Amino acid sequence: MIILTPSTPLLIMVLMTNPPSAGPLIELRHAAVGYDDRPTIRDVDLRIDRGEVVALVGPNGAGKTTLVRGILGLARVLDGELLLFGVPAQRFRERHRIGYVPQRHTVGGAIPSSVQEVVSSGRLARRPAWSRATATDRRAVDRAIETVGLGELRDCPVSILSGGQQRRTLIARALASEPEILVMDEPTAGVDAANQANLARTLADLVTAGMTLLVVTHEIGPLLPVLTRVVVVEAGRIAADRARETAPGDMSASGELLLPQTGPVLAGSGGRPSGPARGVEGAEL
Amino acid sequence: MPGLELLQFDFMQRALIAALLVGVTAPSVGIYLVQRRLALIGDGLGHVALTGVAMGVLTGTAPVLTALACAVAGAVAVELVRVRGRASADVLLAVLFYGGIAGGVVLIGLSPEGTPANLTAYLFGAITTTTTFDLLVFAVLSVGVLAVTVGLAPRLFAVSNDEEYARASGMNVAGTNVLLAVLTAATVVVSMRVVGLLLISALMIVPNAVAQQVADSFRRSLLIAVAVGVLVSVTGTYASYYTNTAPGGTIVLLAIAVFLAATAWAGVRRTRHGRLHHTPAEHGHEHGPGCGHPAVPHGDHVDYLHDGHRHAIHGAHYDDHGIDRTPVPAETPQEHP
Numbered sequence: 001m002i003i004l005t006p007s008t009p010l011l012i013m014v015l016m017t018n019p020p021s022a023g024p025l026i027e028l029r030h031a032a033v034g035y036d037d038r039p040t041i042r043d044v045d046l047r048i049d050r051g052e053v054v055a056l057v058g059p060n061g062a063g064k065t066t067l068v069r070g071i072l073g074l075a076r077v078l079d080g081e082l083l084l085f086g087v088p089a090q091r092f093r094e095r096h097r098i099g100y101v102p103q104r105h106t107v108g109g110a111i112p113s114s115v116q117e118v119v120s121s122g123r124l125a126r127r128p129a130w131s132r133a134t135a136t137d138r139r140a141v142d143r144a145i146e147t148v149g150l151g152e153l154r155d156c157p158v159s160i161l162s163g164g165q166q167r168r169t170l171i172a173r174a175l176a177s178e179p180e181i182l183v184m185d186e187p188t189a190g191v192d193a194a195n196q197a198n199l200a201r202t203l204a205d206l207v208t209a210g211m212t213l214l215v216v217t218h219e220i221g222p223l224l225p226v227l228t229r230v231v232v233v234e235a236g237r238i239a240a241d242r243a244r245e246t247a248p249g250d251m252s253a254s255g256e257l258l259l260p261q262t263g264p265v266l267a268g269s270g271g272r273p274s275g276p277a278r279g280v281e282g283a284e285l
Numbered sequence: 286m287p288g289l290e291l292l293q294f295d296f297m298q299r300a301l302i303a304a305l306l307v308g309v310t311a312p313s314v315g316i317y318l319v320q321r322r323l324a325l326i327g328d329g330l331g332h333v334a335l336t337g338v339a340m341g342v343l344t345g346t347a348p349v350l351t352a353l354a355c356a357v358a359g360a361v362a363v364e365l366v367r368v369r370g371r372a373s374a375d376v377l378l379a380v381l382f383y384g385g386i387a388g389g390v391v392l393i394g395l396s397p398e399g400t401p402a403n404l405t406a407y408l409f410g411a412i413t414t415t416t417t418f419d420l421l422v423f424a425v426l427s428v429g430v431l432a433v434t435v436g437l438a439p440r441l442f443a444v445s446n447d448e449e450y451a452r453a454s455g456m457n458v459a460g461t462n463v464l465l466a467v468l469t470a471a472t473v474v475v476s477m478r479v480v481g482l483l484l485i486s487a488l489m490i491v492p493n494a495v496a497q498q499v500a501d502s503f504r505r506s507l508l509i510a511v512a513v514g515v516l517v518s519v520t521g522t523y524a525s526y527y528t529n530t531a532p533g534g535t536i537v538l539l540a541i542a543v544f545l546a547a548t549a550w551a552g553v554r555r556t557r558h559g560r561l562h563h564t565p566a567e568h569g570h571e572h573g574p575g576c577g578h579p580a581v582p583h584g585d586h587v588d589y590l591h592d593g594h595r596h597a598i599h600g601a602h603y604d605d606h607g608i609d610r611t612p613v614p615a616e617t618p619q620e621h622p
Contacts, residue, residue: 072453095455102450109320109446111493114502121443125454130436157501177454 023086024049025181025212026071031080033063033070039078040066041236048181053213053226058233064216065103067233068183071214072100085180096125099174103185103216107166112157115150115169116141122176144175148202164195168202181212188222196222291526299420300412300532304522306427307479307488308515312496313434314472315489316507317465319497320445324490326363329382330473331485333359335389338407338477343396348407349422353474359385360466368459410481410533412522419478426471433468441465442503479518480533488514491540498544498551513543 026048032039041063048054056064069075070082073089082089085097099122107118120133120141127137145154148168153161158169167187174182187203188196200222207213207226215223220230232240291297318324337355341348359381366377393404406414415423434441444451444461452458469489476485492513496506521536528535 073455074449074453093455095453098453100450100453102447102453107447110322111316111320111497111503111506112500113442113446117442117503118446121439121446121450122454124439124443124451124456127439129440133439155502173450 024083025085026214027081027083027086028071028077029081029083031070031082032078033066033075034078035066035075037078039236040075041070041233041238042079043237044080046231046238046241048212048214050180050212051210052228053207053223054215054229054231055220055223055227056214056216056231056233057218057220058239062233063236064233065185068185068214068216072098072183096177097180099177099179099182101167101170101174101182101184101187103187103189104166104170107158107161107169112159114155115145115158115161115172116154118158118169119145119154119172119176122173125177140178141176144172147175147205148172149198162195164191164198167191167195167199171199171202175206179211181214182206184213184215184217186216186218188217188219200225291523296413296415297526299415299417300522301519303412303415303420303423303479304518304532304536305515306423307476308518309511310427310430310472311476311488312492312510312514313507314430314465314468315486316493316496316503316510317434317441317445318469319490319493320442320503325486327469327473327486327489329363329378329385330356330359330470331477331482332382332389333385334470334473334477334485335404335407335482336385336392337389338404338482339389339392339396343392347418347422349419349474352407352477353422353426353471355385356470356473357467360470361463364463364466368462407477408481408483409531410477410479410484412479412532415478423475423478426475430468430471430475433464437461437464479522480536484533484537487537487540488518491537491544492517495540495544495547498547513540517543 024047026046028044028046031044031046032042033044034040044067046067056067058064066075070077071084071089073095077089084092085094107113120137122144123133123137123141126140127133133141145151148171150165150168150172153165158166161169171182171184171187188199191199196219203213203223204226213226217223220227227244229241229243231238231242292301315324315327318326334352334356337352338348340346340355341351344351362381363378366374366381389404405411440456440461443454444456444458445465448458448462451461472489473482473485476488480488492510493506495513496509500506500509517539518536521539522532524530524539525532525535
């Protein structure tokens with residue numbers, strides 16, 4: 001069993017490298033996001049503040065992934081405004097402040113790469129092009145690997161790791177740039193139950209340490225203990241945006257209320273005559 | 286020592302230096318092509334370089350320089366086509382590559398002293414006819430290519446490993462890709478006299494295919510690939526003198542022999558370890574407290590029972606500590622599939 005590191009060093013890391021600044025980390029105003037000239041999602045007004053844990057849910061093809069890809073600069077903001085740390089996205093140069101964990105079942109190309117090498121590539125966002133890694137860079141990489149509990153496997157090729165371990169490698173890669181917010185696309189998809197619990201614990205540790213999370217997900221379950229807000233995307237629009245009223249960590253109360261109620265929305269509410277946001281509006285988040 | 290008298294010949298000295306340069310340079314650029322699953326790009330650029338060679342012969346300019354210009358132009362064109370990412374991209378690349386060969390053949394036919402034999406030296410390599418000027422150009426190109434690949438190694442790795450992630454973290458992905466294309470073009474030109482334009486890709490790719498079989502990190506892959514590259518190109522050049530075979534072909538056949546040996550060795554190692562080692566990936570599961578498998582103390586560690594076998598965590602894999610003979614309690618948790 002891989003022992004999860006206590007979150008204390010991480011807390012120090014997050015606080016030291018990211019002096020809290022006022023204002024939202026991410027803000028979209030009447031934004032339309034898409035590819036080429038075709039918006040996939042429009043009229044987006046979304047604001048994510050420091051310390052929030054936001055789940056982005058909705059049926060396949062609703063535009064969740066396009067929305068986060070727009071935030072990451074991988075899809076185009078065609079209309080409206082995107083502000084990252086208060087700066088318009090086209091002038092934003094500090095991409096290392098946003099950590100990205102893509103939805104991917106396998107890591108790496110055709111040449112074997114070790115966990116350490118993949119995680120180190122996440123540090124490049126903070127390094128000038130021709131520079132060598134400094135002691136600070138190496139420490140950040142080590143901490144990221146320890147945080148996700150892959151210390152023992154750091155020299156192993158990622159290709160032999162399990163799905164859950166590969167996912168944690170990608171989380172460590174995102175953490176290596178010491179980001180202030182993690183944007184994750186389906187972090188628990190294709191990971192078995194035991195490893196989902198493991199991942200959920202890693203995420204909970206990060207949140208305890210002050211990390212802000214924006215998570216695209218089909219399975220809200222593993223996030224429940226730390227979730228503060230759910231945003232529902234349906235048919236290319238934001239259909240609901242609800243802050244959770246009960247305190248995070250109150251699993252028994254919120255878990256039971258949230259899951260059955262959002263079920264129809266998550267399943268795509270096929271053929272139901274209900275309004276788009278019904279399922280969630282009925283839920284006490 | 287027999288064979289050393291070969292070094293007295295100027296042509297052989299030049300040939301061995303050229304072989305050495307190619308042995309180091311080709312695999313260190315090729316590793317990024319393999320990583321991106323673009324192993325055949327080098328081949329295509331070799332075809333495009335042929336037009337450049339013919340232009341040089343036709344205009345009386347040094348073919349090395351015109352080949353370089355053509356290969357760089359071709360590489361940038363390939364990259365632009367690839368970025369467009371259209372379904373027809375591979376067809377467009379094929380057209381470009383055929384155009385390269387056809388252009389070369391037609392242009393060389395137009396040149397007064399042009400005979401098909403002239404092209405042979407470039408198509409199949411003619412390392413022993415390398416001139417001092419050629420060697421100078423190769424050396425400058427090799428040093429340039431190596432300086433960039435070493436200096437930008439982390440960036441080239443990041444972009445080749447996960448282009449989308451690199452873009453999201455603010456790296457100049459398009460610039461890095463064009464740079465890699467230009468490095469590939471320069472390597473094609475350095476390699477063309479050694480192995481020939483038709484085999485150009487072999488020295489970029491095969492040493493990395495060897496590394497892929499035996500290495501467990503990117504860094505080690507690169508070192509192994511360069512070692513194999515130098516070994517086969519120098520040995521092949523040397524051996525071809527005695528066997529009186531074409532140096533280019535000899536080098537590539539040697540590389541393939543090393544690849545087959547490495548594959549066989551890796552296969553044997555896998556099956557021998559296979560019985561005793563299980564990785565979590567092939568297992569689909571990580572053992573640990575609460576994983577569902579009964580934990581059994583075994584000396585100084587804990588084994589997890591899996592289908593009656595005791596699995597002990599050892600780095601990234603499980604050592605099989607044999608069949609468990611202790612009676613299993615009645616209330617064992619459910620086994621995972």
